[in-house]
Amino acid sequence: MAVAEFMDYVEKHQNDFVERLRKAVAIPSVSGDPNHRPDVFRMGEFLVNELKALGASVETRDLGKQDFHGTQTLDLPPIVLATIGNDPTKKTILVYGHYDVQPALKEDGWATDPFVLVEDDKQRLIGRGSSDDKGPVLGWINVVEAHKNLGLELPVNIKFCLEGMEESGSEGLDELIYQEADKYFKDVDAVTISDNYWLGTTKPCLTYGLRGVSYFHLTIKGPAADLHSGVFGGTIHEPMSDLFAVMSKLVSPNGKILVPGVYDQVRAMTAEEEATYESLDFSLDDLHGAVGNKTNIHSDVKSVLQHRWRYPSLSLHGIEGAFYNPGDKTVIPSKVIGKFSIRSVPDMDPKKLTELVEKYVTDEFNKLGSKNTMIIKCSHDGNHWLASPNHPNYVAAAKAVETVYKVKPDLTREGGSIPVTLSFQDALKKNVLLLPMGRGDDGAHSINEKLDRSNYIQGTKLLGVYLHEVAKVEL
Structure with missing residues (x-):
């Protein structure tokens, strides 16, 4: 009953959630541009205020100074640490995300102002950071708001770790993770990150490996x-x-x-791994669309994905x-x-x-x-990172996907790198789950970055239902 009530709330309040994303996209938090460093701080403050308004206990950690390529010294944006719930009888899930974005200029080829969220006739929410990573971060905040406004108790305790330098090397984050492993993070039972994408455009996935x-x-x-x-x-x-x-x-x-x-x-390839490539929702057309031509080395989907992952x-x-x-x-x-x-x-x-x-x-x-x-x-x-898709954390996420999307998720790896996954896994000795919100064609670091409205809203539902599912399993 609580899950159904939650999902109904998200559906009815989707315009409010889009407006929250609109406000976040309007802050040009480009960490790699010294002129926008104050905006990165402003984006951190935006999240602090949003979390405090929902009753979270929030603290920020100063990471000191950055030597910007030997040209100037800049203040590093803070790590935002927020806690919602401290019930010792509940599991504690750590949510990681980042609030900085890649550079974006209209003259780069954007069809619209990159820092003004625009919804087109295909219900795509276009704007820098919409998919990477402001939409997913706000999805977690939407989940907390929905439960609070419905008077529903969250099934787990949530800890947030939000950084403002991911697009610029996550300077200072690793040190903080290891320093806080037996302090702020000591009660964490599992880690969830929504900073990657579906393999294609039609089917959700869970990601268990990175190069x-x-x-x-x-x-x-x-x-x-x-x-x-x-x-x-x-x-x-x-x-x-x-x-x-x-x-x-x-x-x-x-x-x-x-x-x-x-x-x-x-x-070496195992039979179990070989079998995971048989039913993935991906075609050579997806590759050709992403590349913009047909310069692929390999002529079949399995070979393409194996050489990518x-x-x-x-x-x-x-x-x-x-x-x-x-x-x-x-x-x-x-x-x-x-x-x-x-x-x-x-x-x-x-x-x-x-x-x-x-x-x-x-x-x-x-x-x-x-x-x-x-x-x-x-x-x-x-280093590379690899988890097991059979871990209870992944099993819970798979059940959540089936509840929200009515399909079993693809189990995927990715060719790129998200170094923080390995840092959390090594420092906390806990399972790390990659639970993406956006589609494979979101263009996260490209022009006209977008997040489909359906992915934002259904993705918010997914994050919330996952919390209810992971509360039931033994981690």
């Missing part, structure tokens, strides 16, 4: 300054030529990583120090930095991966016989 990412900078340095190619071309070892030669040996055009030993670390990939990202403006410039750059990353999977060890890359790149550079100098460094080595 890690190791990012590399390959620096090759030669002459003391940039040189004229007409005077010095053909007389010196050119750093750019060396860089192209080495980077061409990293990955083949069909996506195969050429660094020896990488695939030796990859966990459970096999490593190596991508070349750019070259720092090279001429890149329009027009002609006959310069030989004195130093260039090639940037590439490897997405890692179970059972790859980030430290071992770095060792393999450093040895291989060094060997390939030495084969050139160049008199330039080379340095290869890993700037970031986030």
Whole structure:
């Protein structure tokens, strides 16, 4: 009866919830832009006020200062910690989300002002942060409001951990999680994150795995300054030529990583895992729509998804120090930095991966016989994350999906990385569930980011019903 009453309330008050999202989207909380740093603080205050109005016990944690690329020092936005309920007989669910957003300008190609929420004729709520991650964060607040206004007791205690730097590396968050593991987070029974998306556009999913990412900078340095190619071309070892030669040996055009030993670390496929690919709601048309053309390497859905989720990939990202403006410039750059990353999977060890890359790149550079100098460094080595879809936390979420959407959810992994999942899992020793609200075509970091009204409202119902289901299981 309580679940039905809750879901009915959400349906009837959806316009109020859309208005709440409208107010949040209007705050341009772009963490990566120093000019918008005050807006990130303002967004944090917005959430503090919303939570306090619902009776939450709220505290904020100051994370100190940020050295912004050596150009200036900025205040880091606070972590918002909020608690609703402290009944020792109930389970405590930790909800993580972030209130900062990616940059967005009308001139980037947006059809509307990115910081004015617009609902189009397809009932899509268009605006920066609507799907990533303001809509999902507000979905949890909507759940609390619905129970409060109905006079219904929440079936669990809820703790919120909301940060304002997720789009800029989550600076300071890991330290706080480990510091508070036996303090603020000590009574947490499970963690839930709604900061990812459905596999496609029609069917909900539960996500139980993410790839890690190791990012590399390959620096090759030669002459003391940039040189004229007409005077010095053909007389010196050119750093750019060396860089192209080495980077061409990293990955083949069909996506195969050429660094020896990488695939030796990859966990073997089990029959159980193989079976999970049989009924997923995804087609090659979904891939073509997301990419904008048909440049896919693999010709069947299973292979596409396996190479997106459970096999490593190596991508070349750019070259720092090279001429890149329009027009002609006959310069030989004195130093260039090639940037590439490897997405890692179970059972790859980030430290071992770095060792393999450093040895291989060094060997390939030495084969050139160049008199330039080379340095290869890993700037970031986030590990992969994997949970079990059979864990009671996931079973509860699956039942909630069936209640709200009348279908069994797809069980998916994702190719991207959400480092905080691993931090919570390692620090708290608790199960982490990824319970997405938005669709696979929301365009979270792109122009015209949107969250369908139906996903926002049904997603709010899902979050609430999940709390009722997880209250019944043994975690």
